[in-house]
Amino acid sequence: MDSRPRLYLCTAFLCGVLLTLGFKDVYPDLERRFRRRRVPINSIAGAGLAPKDHIDLEDRTKKINEADRHVVEIGEGIEACVGNTPLFRIKSLSEETGCDILGKAEFLNGAGGSPKDRVAFNMIKTAEEQGLLTPHSGDTIYEGTVGSTGISLATICRARGYLAHICMPSDQATEKSDLLLKLGAVVDRVPPAPIIDPMHFVNRARNLAADHTADPTRAGRGYFADQFENQANWQAHFEGTGPEIYQQCGGKVDAFVAGAGTGGTIAGVARFLKPKLPNLRVVLADPQGSGLFNRIKNGVMFDPLEREGTRRRSQVDTIVEGIGINRVTANFEAGRELIDDAIKVNDEEALAMARWLAEKDGMFVGSSSAVNCVAAARLARLSGPGQRIVTILCDSGTRHLSKFWTHAGDIGGRTDTKLSHILGD
Numbered sequence: 001m002d003s004r005p006r007l008y009l010c011t012a013f014l015c016g017v018l019l020t021l022g023f024k025d026v027y028p029d030l031e032r033r034f035r036r037r038r039v040p041i042n043s044i045a046g047a048g049l050a051p052k053d054h055i056d057l058e059d060r061t062k063k064i065n066e067a068d069r070h071v072v073e074i075g076e077g078i079e080a081c082v083g084n085t086p087l088f089r090i091k092s093l094s095e096e097t098g099c100d101i102l103g104k105a106e107f108l109n110g111a112g113g114s115p116k117d118r119v120a121f122n123m124i125k126t127a128e129e130q131g132l133l134t135p136h137s138g139d140t141i142y143e144g145t146v147g148s149t150g151i152s153l154a155t156i157c158r159a160r161g162y163l164a165h166i167c168m169p170s171d172q173a174t175e176k177s178d179l180l181l182k183l184g185a186v187v188d189r190v191p192p193a194p195i196i197d198p199m200h201f202v203n204r205a206r207n208l209a210a211d212h213t214a215d216p217t218r219a220g221r222g223y224f225a226d227q228f229e230n231q232a233n234w235q236a237h238f239e240g241t242g243p244e245i246y247q248q249c250g251g252k253v254d255a256f257v258a259g260a261g262t263g264g265t266i267a268g269v270a271r272f273l274k275p276k277l278p279n280l281r282v283v284l285a286d287p288q289g290s291g292l293f294n295r296i297k298n299g300v301m302f303d304p305l306e307r308e309g310t311r312r313r314s315q316v317d318t319i320v321e322g323i324g325i326n327r328v329t330a331n332f333e334a335g336r337e338l339i340d341d342a343i344k345v346n347d348e349e350a351l352a353m354a355r356w357l358a359e360k361d362g363m364f365v366g367s368s369s370a371v372n373c374v375a376a377a378r379l380a381r382l383s384g385p386g387q388r389i390v391t392i393l394c395d396s397g398t399r400h401l402s403k404f405w406t407h408a409g410d411i412g413g414r415t416d417t418k419l420s421h422i423l424g425d
């Protein structure tokens with residue numbers, strides 16, 4: 001007898017059973033294999049990858065879902081992007097020194113791209129709470145700044161209904177004033193002048209704010225933010241940067257290294273961390289031309305580059321922007337007694353470190369970050385291996401293309417630079 005009809009009948013019966021019971025119950029392994037089919041990555045992300053590069057979609061989805069659980073809330077406005085910056089191990093410096101050198105990525109603050117976002121936001125919030133600023137009333141914030149605070153203020157002013165008028169020295173990188181203009185701020189680039197001169201950028205901002213308030217023909221008031229003296233500056237770091245570092249390090253920090261412009265960062269972080277970590281060393285990174293190194297080491301504000309008859313420019317004689325100063329400010333004094341030591345960094349070292357970080361780590365940083373990293377690496381060498389040193393990466397090199405990075409030159413893919421060439425040890 002022909003066996004084919006029986007074979008068809010059996011096959012049809014088996015298919016029916018499979019469909020009834022559910023494919024997966026009878027052959028779970030096969031079902032899982034179908035579901036977990038590996039998809040070649042080049043079929044998703046374009047050509048050019050070898051077929052062996054696969055992703056497991058199920059694993060990916062599981063991981064994404066797990067990550068989702070940590071997203072706690074949707075923020076309100078650009079202000080929600082201020083703070084909570086990543087902390088990461090700077091691989092090249094850590095490997096070369098045997099210490100963990102950690103960079104707090106403050107350049108990732110999402111309003112104005114620097115730690116000044118925290119300060120600008122806190123100064124504005126504090127003034128609002130004190131009834132000194134009213135949104136959409138014509139109130140204008142005036143500030144004297146080398147740029148970063150101005151950019152953060154101008155951004156947050158836009159978001160909260162204020163106008164910004166920024167006074168800055170004319171020798172600072174033009175990227176910063178160009179950006180301020182794009183944010184709709186009024187920008188005064190004034191020639192560098194001593195602090196006793198009414199045309200010094202800080203004095204000019206203070207005077208313009210007073211003129212605005214006194215003028216009955218103008219809408220709103222003039223508010224002088226005054227980052228050098230305003231206590232809301234160091235408090236922003238006491239409430240934000242310091243606690244974040246403590247948390248991200250699980251309470252294990254041996255040293256904190258930072259430069260000072262107003263002094264708000266170093267003072268605020270030191271005031272938060274020191275009571276919790278009595279053995280913590282707080283170290284000032286100071287560029288050439290700044291008097292702060294001597295203020296810490298010897299109690300007097302003085303730098304040989306600034307002595308009478310030798311000064312080339314009025315503020316601080318360095319190509320580094322944002323840190324270094326030659327007068328006492330309330331924000332620096334708020335933390336001065338907590339600073340254990342100071343490390344001087346010259347322009348050549350800062351330029352070489354900026355090149356090193358780009359070359360070895362793909363980190364394109366600005367001048368003050370480079371100074372901080374020189375000081376952190378030098379401290380690591382002096383302390384010996386095993387220490388955990390945290391420093392601040394203030395802003396991106398894109399803010400310094402026309403000045404600092406013009407001096408630093410291009411990165412040509414060199415790999416033979418030695419850290420000792422930079423540190424001179």
Ligand SMILES: Cc1ncc(COP(=O)(O)O)c(C=O)c1O
Binds near residue numbers: 149265394395
């Ligand atoms: C780029 C940059 N880095 C660092 C600082 C220094 O921070 P602080 O004023 O908190 O000392 C400033 C200050 O203006 C800055 O602009």
